[in-house]
Amino acid sequence: MSDKPLDPVAEEAIAWMVRLRSGMEDTRQQVQFRRWLEQAPANARAWEQLQRGLGRHYEVLRQAPGPLRETLLQPESSRRDMLRVLAGLGVCGAGLWFSARSDSGRVLLAELRTATGERRSLSLGDGSRLLLNAGSAADFEASSVRRLLRLYQGALVVQVAPDPTRPFIVRTAQGEVRALGTRFLVEQLADSTRVVVLEHAVRASVPGGVQRDVAQGQAALLYPQRIEPLPAGQAYRADWVEGRLSVLDESLDTVIDALRPYRPGFIRVSPQVRALRVQGVFPLDDSQRTLAALQDTLPIRVVSYGPWLTLIEARG
Amino acid sequence: MSASDSSKLGFFFSDHHRWLLQHVRRQLGNRADAEDTAAETFCQMLGARVDPDSIEQPRAYLSTIARRLIFDRHRRRRLEQAYLERLSLLPEALAPSPEDTHLLLEALHAVDRALAGLPLVVKKAFLMSQLDGLGYAEIGRRLDVCPRTVARYMTQALRQCYLSGVQP
Numbered sequence: 294m295s296d297k298p299l300d301p302v303a304e305e306a307i308a309w310m311v312r313l314r315s316g317m318e319d320t321r322q323q324v325q326f327r328r329w330l331e332q333a334p335a336n337a338r339a340w341e342q343l344q345r346g347l348g349r350h351y352e353v354l355r356q357a358p359g360p361l362r363e364t365l366l367q368p369e370s371s372r373r374d375m376l377r378v379l380a381g382l383g384v385c386g387a388g389l390w391f392s393a394r395s396d397s398g399r400v401l402l403a404e405l406r407t408a409t410g411e412r413r414s415l416s417l418g419d420g421s422r423l424l425l426n427a428g429s430a431a432d433f434e435a436s437s438v439r440r441l442l443r444l445y446q447g448a449l450v451v452q453v454a455p456d457p458t459r460p461f462i463v464r465t466a467q468g469e470v471r472a473l474g475t476r477f478l479v480e481q482l483a484d485s486t487r488v489v490v491l492e493h494a495v496r497a498s499v500p501g502g503v504q505r506d507v508a509q510g511q512a513a514l515l516y517p518q519r520i521e522p523l524p525a526g527q528a529y530r531a532d533w534v535e536g537r538l539s540v541l542d543e544s545l546d547t548v549i550d551a552l553r554p555y556r557p558g559f560i561r562v563s564p565q566v567r568a569l570r571v572q573g574v575f576p577l578d579d580s581q582r583t584l585a586a587l588q589d590t591l592p593i594r595v596v597s598y599g600p601w602l603t604l605i606e607a608r609g
Numbered sequence: 610m611s612a613s614d615s616s617k618l619g620f621f622f623s624d625h626h627r628w629l630l631q632h633v634r635r636q637l638g639n640r641a642d643a644e645d646t647a648a649e650t651f652c653q654m655l656g657a658r659v660d661p662d663s664i665e666q667p668r669a670y671l672s673t674i675a676r677r678l679i680f681d682r683h684r685r686r687r688l689e690q691a692y693l694e695r696l697s698l699l700p701e702a703l704a705p706s707p708e709d710t711h712l713l714l715e716a717l718h719a720v721d722r723a724l725a726g727l728p729l730v731v732k733k734a735f736l737m738s739q740l741d742g743l744g745y746a747e748i749g750r751r752l753d754v755c756p757r758t759v760a761r762y763m764t765q766a767l768r769q770c771y772l773s774g775v776q777p
């Protein structure tokens with residue numbers, strides 16, 4: 294596409310940009326350029342379009358550390374590669390995604406899974422009890438030296454059966470939570486993991502070598518490189534166990550994310566209303582009622598197109 | 610949008626949603642991504658305020674939008690993965706905050722899309738000019754080509770930038 298010439302005015306604008314950027318100072322050239330720009334409105338329009346194409350995104354990139362910019366210099370992939378990556382193969386090793394809906398293959402293959410709107414209570418072979426939130430996926434594996442619960446998606450509360458010889462570990466995309474006889478919540482978020490300790494204590498660790506003990510009533514967020522403590526009083530995060538969504542003060546975006554596992558189809562929240570603040574307690578098992586309640590209390594409009602698409606936008 | 614328009618769209622979605630979902634799923638092999646993509650396809654239609662009655666071949670129309678979205682999704686994932694790999698090599702003090710990360714990823718994605726398909730050396734030359742303000746003599750020295758070649762690379766990259774500057 295880049296070898297094919299565009300319309301003549303666009304080509305002229307580009308030729309000017311190429312000349313002006315060369316780094317050779319030339320005042321006569323500047324004068325000629327001004328003349329070209331003022332010659333015809335079409336010239337000015339083409340120049341503006343070119344400027345837009347070189348706009349604000351580059352400003353952001355200029356501030357970024359060099360190695361992160363180089364992300365742009367990866368080799369292009371073929372269509373075949375693309376389909377392989379999309380199918381979720383070849384990427385399982387990475388384990389680090391920015392998207393909460395993340396890696397497909399593993400989620401589908403996980404042994405412990407809940408469907409949309411389904412919560413499950415299970416007992417694991419070692420006597421521990423597991424509560425899996427809707428839309429979650431996990432695997433459990435016990436050996437003589439440890440018990441490992443891998444959470445791929447969603448949230449869980451686990452009541453760990455004490456066993457001093459085999460530590461109980463919950464692993465997520467960001468890190469691990471290790472316990473010896475305790476009850477706690479682990480939730481896989483888009484780019485972090487939330488840990489809330491309901492009884493006793495756990496030790497959280499991430500690959501960067503950072504560790505942190507989290508005691509009863511405390512909570513933390515795990516990132517690939519660090520662990521951030523959260524304010525106390527997060528126990529309400531586990532209210533889904535009783536089918537309730539408790540919201541103290543959160544953005545609408547976050548509230549809808551908590552509702553997604555309970556509602557089939559796709560919910561899109563328009564950017565203008567994502568940051569609206571929400572307070573309240575909502576029923577998880579009746580997402581229709583929850584959406585109606587949100588619509589009553591916030592300046593939003595909820596439009597459903599059949600069961601698979603719900604749009605939330607600014608009212609009026 | 611009037612009530613009759615939105616119900617017309619509702620019918621259009623219910624007529625074609627199942628087909629589109631299966632179609633996308635064959636290409637993606639993953640249900641959650643397929644659902645997202647199918648819904649996103651309809652959202653694009655809503656955003657463009659397309660009258661469903663004016664679409665003569667709904668399946669061809671929908672699959673064209675979906676194909677573009679799938680490609681876009683793929684580019685974005687690869688980009689995010691490369692970003693994370695580079696981030697993990699960076700000293701923690703230099704790592705951007707979560708808000709900056711979001712902005713930066715958006716910018717990277719937009720630029721990545723604008724420069725899609727260009728040879729690597731062309732991207733390098735263009736970014737040295739665009740981000741670092743280097744002249745062609747210096748860029749040529751770094752890439753081991755003559756300044757005239759750098760000018761040719763710039764023309765190639767700017768053509769794509771021009772096309773991405775179309776008013777939304």
